[in-house]
Amino acid sequence: MAGRRIALAANNGFEVLRPPAWMRWLPLAYVAFVLVLEPVTPAPWPVSSLLVALPVTAAYTLGPVSVAAITVFAVVFEGVLAGTACCTGRNIHQLWVSHHVAAYIATALVGILGVALAAHRQRQEQHLVRANSVAEALMRTLLRPVPHQVGHVLAAGLYRSGEVGTMVGGDLYDIRATENGERAIIGDVRGKGLKAVRTVADLLGTFREAAYDQGDLQSVALRMERSMARAAEEIRDDELFVTAALIEYDAPAQRLTIVNHGHIEPVLISHGEVTALIGPPALPLGLGGLAEDRPVAYSHAFAPGDVLLLCTDGLIEARDDTGAFYPLLDRLGHRFAGKPAPGPADVIDFLNTDLPRHARAFHDDVAILAIAPGGTLRTASL
Structure with a gap:
């Protein structure tokens, strides 16, 4: 490479750093945790209500559209788990009992907040990229x-x-x-x-x-x-x-x-x-x-x-x-x-x-x- 003009840098541009792998897989891991917890719990209780936190776990790494989709999935999945438990007890009408309905509403509200959080996070990341890009342009002008x-x-x-x-x-x-x-x-x-x-x-x-x-x-x-x-x-x-x-x-x-x-x-x-x-x-x-x-x-x-x-x-x-x-x-x-x-x-x-x-x-x-x-x-x- 001798005889060339050289001006090397660690990075040639800016991009938002990807989150750690464990954080990207956190929503899926959380769903798996709920599925494992459901059959091993000795006392009957609405384990599906734990899915209220799923949209928030997704908001740390995903965009607002993906968080909205996961929110819909969480509400539907809560209904599936609640319906499965009710059918097992031969009383399908309990699918709409007050505590299940409260979980659906809470999950939807948390999902809305998660969408807002994801959108805000993306705006902050984009602002950071723009600011760093300006600073990089300045440094490249200074360090010719x-x-x-x-x-x-x-x-x-x-x-x-x-x-x-x-x-x-x-x-x-x-x-x-x-x-x-x-x-x-x-x-x-x-x-x-x-x-x-x-x-x-x-x-x-x-x-x-x-x-x-x-x-x-x-x-x-x-x-x-x-x-x-x-x-x-x-x-x-x-x-x-x-x-x-x-x-x-x-x-x-x-x-x-x-x-x-x-x-x-x-x-x-x-x-x-x-x-x-x-x-x-x-x-x-x-x-x-x-x-x-x-x-x-x-x-x-x-x-x-x-x-x-x-x-x-x-x-x-x-x-x-x-x-x-x-x-x-x-x-x-x-x-x-x-x-x-x-x-x-x-x-x-x-x-x-x-x-x-x-x-x-x-x-x-x-x-x-x-x-x-x-x-x-x-x-x-x-």
Whole structure:
């Protein structure tokens, strides 16, 4: 799959999640329960009256038309059970005695309420789908597909939301080709939901403007720090912050410059070795006012055949069934050690396949951006 433009997500669209299997089978199981209870009850009593609850059990999973049909079935079935009991007692007129009639009326009334409940549930589900669709469209606008090539680098990206069935989250990434080199960002907003999406929009907007300025990478970081301070003041959130790593690639010098604002260290895959590029840390964006010094940048060689991996903590904190975190460095080393130099798409494809094997459920957003010097890379066979 190398050489393609990649922008992966956990889901491509929204749909109402199906209820658990046991809930879908609950109405049938309830009828079976009534049928079993009828012959085993030692004392004679109108067991059929238990069918009053049947429309409600159906309203949790079925639509209003189906609930109405089940209500009719429940009333008729109550009559069948009552008639069977009456005929056994050789008095068919008892089919219309007061307690049976009361059960029929109660079942019909509960059925009407069940139809209203099912209709309301469906409206709420449709509203949720529309709201999530709008939020997804917003996230897809913010997290634009990563081009296969950006300036002098090849690139690929992956995004998985921690929310089932949605793309909405607080992780972000982007990469831009500028006169100062290729500049990239990866970040993780504190918090979740639409509030986090707003912060993502503010931060990416600032980066996409500041990345083209002539200043150094620290100047870009300071612009973003001021933007975060304004955003925190507007929404009156003194604890708003974003962990982020800013990257700049100087192609003629074959050198990376990194400014890390409390984020996970970038990972370098070079000649089969996997290394975390640890450098001077800085406070997360939004908390820079607590420090007097400017963030410190550090450099590292970045030559053809190398791949730089940027990720958020949703990747390394994904747990398996035993509670163990995803061993990112070990898994990358095991996959690419002694192999031809991978491309960014190779690394993304591997993680997109290997991560779900480790953690079947994701409780946090996952954003990954991989870049490599363009022009001389070979593709590793998967």
